[in-house]
Every structure is written in C-alpha cells, then in structure tokens.
Amino acid sequence: MAVSRDLIVVGGGLVGGAIAWGARQTGASAVLLDEGDIAFRAARGNFGLVWVQSKGAGMPPYAHWTRESARLWPHLAETLQAETGAPLGLHQPGGFAFCLSEQEFEERATLIRRMHNESGDIGTRMLDRAEVRAMVDGLGDEVVGASYCPVDGHASPLFLLRALHQGLDYRPNHRVERIDAAPNSFRVQCGSETFHAPRIVIAAGLGSRDLAPMVGLDMPVSPLQGQIIVTERMKPLLGYPTHTLRQTDEGSVMMGDSQEDVGFDLTTRVSVLKTIAERNARVFPALKDSNIVRMWAALRVMSPDGFPIYEESERFPGAFSATCHSGVTLAGAHALALAPAIMAGTLPESLAAFSTSRFRTEAAA
Ligand SMILES: Cc1cc2nc3c(=O)[nH]c(=O)nc-3n(C[C@H](O)[C@H](O)[C@H](O)COP(=O)(O)OP(=O)(O)OC[C@H]3O[C@@H](n4cnc5c(N)ncnc54)[C@H](O)[C@@H]3O)c2cc1C
Numbered sequence: 001m002a003v004s005r006d007l008i009v010v011g012g013g014l015v016g017g018a019i020a021w022g023a024r025q026t027g028a029s030a031v032l033l034d035e036g037d038i039a040f041r042a043a044r045g046n047f048g049l050v051w052v053q054s055k056g057a058g059m060p061p062y063a064h065w066t067r068e069s070a071r072l073w074p075h076l077a078e079t080l081q082a083e084t085g086a087p088l089g090l091h092q093p094g095g096f097a098f099c100l101s102e103q104e105f106e107e108r109a110t111l112i113r114r115m116h117n118e119s120g121d122i123g124t125r126m127l128d129r130a131e132v133r134a135m136v137d138g139l140g141d142e143v144v145g146a147s148y149c150p151v152d153g154h155a156s157p158l159f160l161l162r163a164l165h166q167g168l169d170y171r172p173n174h175r176v177e178r179i180d181a182a183p184n185s186f187r188v189q190c191g192s193e194t195f196h197a198p199r200i201v202i203a204a205g206l207g208s209r210d211l212a213p214m215v216g217l218d219m220p221v222s223p224l225q226g227q228i229i230v231t232e233r234m235k236p237l238l239g240y241p242t243h244t245l246r247q248t249d250e251g252s253v254m255m256g257d258s259q260e261d262v263g264f265d266l267t268t269r270v271s272v273l274k275t276i277a278e279r280n281a282r283v284f285p286a287l288k289d290s291n292i293v294r295m296w297a298a299l300r301v302m303s304p305d306g307f308p309i310y311e312e313s314e315r316f317p318g319a320f321s322a323t324c325h326s327g328v329t330l331a332g333a334h335a336l337a338l339a340p341a342i343m344a345g346t347l348p349e350s351l352a353a354f355s356t357s358r359f360r361t362e363a364a365a
Contacts, residue, residue: 001193005029005169007343008188008197010176010211011204013043014157014327015334017164019201022339024168025079031195032165033174033188040206040223040264043327045298047228047256048157048248049241050329053095053124053149057111061353062307063119065333070151072332077155080163088159089249095152095241096136098143098283105145112147124149138237140285146242154241156248157328164335176204179214184318186215201342203322205301206264216315218356221323223264223299227272228256231290238284245280253290255280259300266297300325310338310354312347320347321356 009020012034020032052070056063070092077090099105109126116124124147132146133139171190179200180187186200202211202219212219233251244257258272273295281287301323303309308324320342324330341347 002196003031003193004196005031006197006199007031008033008186008195008200010179010188010200010202011207012165012170012172013041013203013205014161014164014331015205015322015324016201016203017043017161017168017170018327018331018334019203019322019339019342020168020170021164022335023343025335026340026343028343029169031169031171031197033176033190033195034170034172035175035204035207036173039175040266040299042205042298042301043157043161045228045296046157046328047226047254048154048246048328049095049243050090050092050153050155051095051241051243051326052122052151052329053097053147054111054115054243055326055329056119057114058118059305059307059353060119061350063115064350065308066326066329067122067151068337069330069333070153072336073153073155076332076335080160084163084166086159086163088163089156090153091155091241092151092153093240094148094150095154095243096132096146096148097243098132098139098146100142100144100279100282102144108147122149122151136238136240138284138286140282142282152241154246155328160328160331164331176211179211181215181316181319183316186316186319199318199320199342201320201322205323206299208301208321208323212321215319216313217311217319217321219309219321219323220356220359221301221303221309224302224325225258225260225262225265225297225299226256227258227260227268227276227297228254228295229273229276229292230254230294231287232293234286234290237286242283244276245283252293253287255287264299266299268295268297304359308354309356310347310351311356318345
C-alpha cells in the first residue's frame with residue numbers, strides 16, 4: 001500500500017511527535033513512523049521538567065531557544081487540552097536548584113552569573129538560607145540556599161506524548177530501515193507499506209545516528225543513562241519543581257538527575273539510586289518516611305556537546321534532522337516554531353548555530 005503525505009516524521013518520541021503535531025497545525029498532512037516498544041524511548045522514561053535556568057551555558061542560541069519554548073508551552077498545552085480534553089499537568093511557578101554546601105552555592109552562583117552575562121537576565125537569582133525558607137516549607141538543615149528561576153516549570157511527559165499522538169497519523173511498530181532520497185522526494189518502505197513525501201524529518205532519538213546518512217545528514221548522538229525513583233502518592237510537599245525532584249499532580253514524588261555513561265544499558269544500580277535518594281532526603285527530610293514504588297533507567301539522546309541538532313540536508317533538500325536532550329522543555333518550540341519552519345522549507349537563521357558544522361569546526365581547530 002502506498003501512502004502520500006506532505007511530511008514523513010521518523011521517530012514517534014517527544015521530538016518527532018511535537019514536529020508532526022506542529023506540521024499538522026499548519027494544515028500539512030504528516031505521518032509519524034515509530035519503531036515501537038523494543039526501541040530505546042527517552043520520551044517514556046523522563047522526568048518532566050520544562051527547565052530553563054541552566055540551559056545554554058556556553059551557547060546563547062540554546063538559552064534563547066529554551067526560553068522561547070517555555071514561553072510557547074502554555075499555548076501548546078491549552079491547544080492540546082482543547083483538542084484532547086486531557087490536561088497536561090503544566091505548571092510554571094518557577095523552579096529551584098537547592099545547594100547543600102557553600103561550595104555548591106558558589107558554583108551555582110557562578111553558573112547563573114554566566115547565564116546572565118551570556119544570554120541576558122530572566123530573573124534567575126540566588127537565594128540565601130532565609131530567603132529560600134521563606135518560599136519553601138520542610139527544607140532540611142543542610143540546605144544553604146538555592147538558585148530560583150521564575151520561568152521554570154514541569155508537566156506530565158506521558159500525557160504530553162499521548163496528546164501529541166492523538167489525532168495524528170501515528171504508526172507504531174513501523175521501524176524504518178531504509179530511506180530512498182532525492183531532493184524534495186523521499187520514499188520509506190515499512191514492510192508492505194510505502195510512504196512518500198517531499199519532506200522528511202529524522203527524529204528517531206538514538207536510532208537517528210543510522211538513519212540520518214540515508215538523507216545526507218549527520219546525527220552523532222549517543223546514550224547517557226539517567227535513573228529515576230518514584231514514591232507513593234504523598235500529601236503536597238513542594239509547590240515548585242527542582243532539578244532533582246518534582247511532585248506530580250497525582251502526588252507521587254519523582255527524584256532523579258543521575259548521568260551515567262554506560263552505553264545502551266537500562267539496568268538500574270543500587271549505588272546510583274542510593275545517591276539520588278540520599279541527596280533528596282537531605283533537601284526534604286519528609287522523604288525519609290516515604291515508600292518507593294517504582295524506579296527505572298532511561299537513555300538520554302546526547303549530541304557530542306549536549307546541545308540540539310537541527311539541520312537541513314544540503315544533498316537532499318527537504319530532509320531535516322531534529323534531536324535534543326530536553327524534549328519536554330523544547331516541545332513548545334518544536335511544535336510551534338520548528339515545525340512551521342520545516343513546512344515553510346527553511347530553517348530560520350536563529351537555528352543556524354545548531355547545525356553539525358560546529359563539530360567539524362571543533363575537530364579542525
Ligand atoms: C532519565 C531522563 C530524564 C529526562 N528528563 C527530562 C526533563 O526533565 N525535561 C526534558 O525536557 N527532557 C528530559 N529528558 C529528555 C527527553 O526525554 C528527551 O529529550 C526526549 O524524549 C527525546 O525525544 P526523542 O523523540 O528525540 O527521542 P525518543 O523519545 O527516544 O524517541 C525516539 C523514537 O524513535 C523511534 N525510533 C528509533 N529508531 C527508529 C527507526 N529506525 N524507525 C522508526 N522509529 C524509530 C523510537 O521508537 C522512539 O519512540 C530526560 C531523559 C531521560 C532519559
């Protein structure tokens with residue numbers, strides 16, 4: 001069976017889902033091809049932060065892109081909620097990164113100053129022990145202060161993913177192994193089905209590395225493992241997200257932020273989980289009495305410098321790459337800024353910094 005669309009998106013995670021949904025908003029027809037449950041799928045194992053304060057140190061275009069995404073998120077959430085009837089659990093009350101020693105406080109202050117100098121002031125500030133306690137109850141004695149950014153937030157990543165898929169031509173169990181490319185003409189074979197489109201986006205997370213060369217692109221991504229702990233539902237503990245802890249609308253407390261370079265390995269390790277649990281219990285001693293009900297490991301999709309990759313193929317115009325390690329945070333920008341640009345046929349100048357030419361320049365230097 002042959003299927004013709006305006007756009008083929010390969011990879012039905014948060015990046016591909018947001019782009020396909022955003023393309024549909026422009027009036028285009030899109031098909032979203034996804035490998036399915038056996039693939040590595042960061043979109044189903046992440047933490048759910050819409051996080052701005054520390055994103056883009058050393059790369060101002062990424063800081064600005066992240067800020068733009070946080071600004072677009074409420075519109076994305078309202079539109080998806082109106083379409084699907086299901087709330088996404090978006091809250092943007094600002095977020096904290098708590099410091100447990102003077103050294104951590106100084107290091108955080110240096111980072112926040114750097115972000116401010118490089119990319120402008122968005123109101124992020126360092127709060128001392130008394131200031132942070134005036135905003136947050138239940139903190140442990142070891143918390144010496146925090147950075148607070150008023151535009152940070154969080155959302156349910158699974159509700160987001162489901163809402164993006166709903167109403168799309170989403171095809172799970174469609175692993176793409178081969179793409180036949182010509183300028184502005186792409187053909188993908190999945191079993192007995194053939195998909196044609198003048199545009200294609202490679203957004204297959206860790207699968208992108210193999211697919212991108214088929215359309216003249218380079219996506220040198222690799223895995224970085226993160227582990228997450230989830231507690232039973234608790235009474236309201238924290239009205240704000242933090243970079244290592246957030247409470248969902250349902251009451252579960254999620255803890256995380258480990259970063260382990262262990263290849264394609266989804267094994268959880270007690271030593272890592274213990275570090276996560278201990279640190280968060282020092283911040284909120286009430287967590288010591290909570291029951292843990294779940295934990296898992298998932299793989300981040302990392303480029304060599306950790307920043308996103310967006311590029312159009314020179315050899316095969318109409319083919320685009322899209323990957324990042326903050327697919328929740330950047331969903332607003334992917335859906336409402338990147339997708340329209342792709343459908344218009346050109347990436348804006350503001351995204352030029354995300355091309356892979358930056359790796360070639362670094363290698364040549
Ligand atoms: C532990 C952890 C915590 C995180 N926390 C946050 C957070 O708080 N905030 C935030 O913004 N981000 C967070 N992230 C990152 C976020 O989850 C990812 O940026 C996002 O999921 C990446 O989306 P993706 O679509 O690129 O990749 P994925 O979600 O991995 O999706 C890729 C998709 O491509 C499909 N695929 C692969 N190969 C093929 C193929 N050959 N053919 C067809 N389909 C294919 C797979 O089936 C998969 O569904 C976290 C990630 C992890 C691991």
